Amino acid sequence: MSAAIEVRGLSKRFGAVVALEDVALRVEFGRVVGFLGPNGAGKSTLMRALLGLVRPDNGAAHIAGLPYAHLTAPAKRVGAVLDIASAHPRMTARAHLRTYAALGGMARSRVDTVLSLVEAQSYADRRIGTFSTGMRQRLALATAMLGDPDILVLDEPSNGLDPSGIAWLRTFLHSFADxxxxxxxxxxxxxxxxxxxDDVILIDHGRTVWTGPLEQLVTKDAPLEEAFLRLTQKGPLS
Known part of the structure; x- marks a missing residue:
């Protein structure tokens, strides 16, 4: 069985700036993988290359064994949250989801299903322009789930969530992987x-510097932030 996500030898340059250099990583089904690195390390570039939004100079990025462009029904294979600002502020959440469902050839009934999944039913008919950041995050996740994918690619999905929302997201992601x-x-x-x-992939200056199970990287007396500082020799992420 193919890995859910596999990247081999991925490199990307923007003029004189090296965004990615020979990056390799692998994400297996049944796992929640943290993709970490300092600001400017190349995380967003790699996610965009994985989803066909950036063309790498070298290497390959595969989802379930294929480049994103070769997936026959990409929304039904992978759901992505890269930008929560893409929803039109004058639309309601329900109308936004119905539009995306129609564009992706997905059943209209999925709209109510995903609203329930992200617990957004109470504001489904409000205009998106009135939403808090946490509400927008839930709507973005609902949009990613429309195709009932088995792979999720999420950029800062907890941003704007309150403590109860963060706990909810943690449970949601664990259930998805389980x-x-x-x-x-x-x-x-x-x-x-x-x-x-469950696992950590750490990149710095566009290169993979550590990958493996979380328990091999951290201990009770040395949490993840200490390991991050040790491996990147940077200040905390911000």
């Missing part, structure tokens, strides 16, 4: 993500 799904997520809040992830 059902056989795979999650690749980035975060700058290390003390939160440490309680969410």
């Amino acid at each position: 059902a056989g799904g795979a999650v690749l997520l980035s975060s700058h809040v290390l003390h939160e993500i440490e309680h969410t992830i």
